[in-house]
Amino acid sequence: MEKSKYKRDWSKYDENVITRYKLMFPFYVFEHWWDLLAEENRNARTKYKAPKEFNEFLAFLHIFLPYRAIEGVLRALEQLKIIPTSLDYSTIWERVRNMNITFPETSDELEVIADATGISTNTGGQYIVAKWGKTRDSKFLKIEIVMDNNEFNVINAEVTSNEVESAVKTVKDLQDKGKKVKKFYEDKTYDANEVYKTGVEVVVPPKKNASTKRHLARRKAVREFRKLGYDRWREEKGYGVRWRVESLFSAVKRTFGESVRQVLLGK
Structure with missing residues (x-):
């Protein structure tokens, strides 16, 4: 090697x-x-x-x-x-x-990046994994973060069961506040009509079986992706900026670990 x-x-x-x-x-x-x-x-x-x-x-x-x-x-x-x-x-x-957790105010025009990761709810250790397997009683919390691409600030962070739904809600909330969301960078998980219906320029690699018969903007995006190919599409769209939110997840997991623990508020 x-x-x-x-x-x-x-x-x-x-x-x-x-x-x-x-x-x-x-x-x-x-x-x-x-x-x-x-x-x-x-x-x-x-x-x-x-x-x-x-x-x-x-x-x-x-x-x-x-x-x-x-x-x-x-x-x-x-x-x-x-x-x-x-x-x-x-x-x-x-x-x-009773802490009031708030996020920094965003600029009037912004590009946002969304991603989600799983955090384990148990820390059984290597013995449990070896004896019972990784899937036994394995449970995860799905954490989604939406970040401002220009300021590197977190716009929203929440536990969710549907990252597409929560990300779309975040974008709509920004639009309702008069903010202009110019681009939305996401991975294939977010390749859904609901995302394109926000009217934002969506930078998402379509799924392999993506249909070209649905939302007009999504149809156009799928055809463009297939024409350019992943590498050229990635370069032209600036898709590489997603490393910022991935780096944030990595930093959090390196600091606090990849699992959560119960904290009793009354103890």
Whole structure:
């Protein structure tokens, strides 16, 4: 087997990994604590002890720790004078449970990329797989992400049983807000009439058995794909930009693993 000529710059790679995790934690809240808190308490009837941005840090801790453990961590951070005050169990629970997750506002004109991936709901380990096989009690959550191709921001992320339906809904929601969606990049899963009915330029490789007797735009797209062939079609349409959302999935799975675990809100 021929040895690959590619040589990874490990120093650069290691630095990128370090930077990734540095940016992942919302450390900025510690540096700007009082400014953020003053802004939150400006028109509040009840004065808060910690800014709402601190909730992101609490939620991240809760991926790995129960609420009682987080309370202990906050007490230690207060003693070390990293934060000015700790929070009790009830406050931590309330803040994490009622977090309002929002996505950045999109520009007036944009191109979007959609993709979905499966996340396992069990972590049986190699012994279970070897004894019972991969398909025994194998269950997955399907996660779909719609991303802004220009800004690299996530527009929508949700658990879905029908990625075509949820992606179309996201596009229509953007259009209802007055946004102009110029292109929609997707894989073969999204080769459906519903996608073409949005009126957006759809960049999707058609399925092998794709019919040319249905929606006019889809009919035209199928014929164009067959005429150009995959390689030329891919280059002319810029289909390669889908690596961005695939890279996002890869980064998430490398960081948190390829399975989910149950987190009890009341614990």
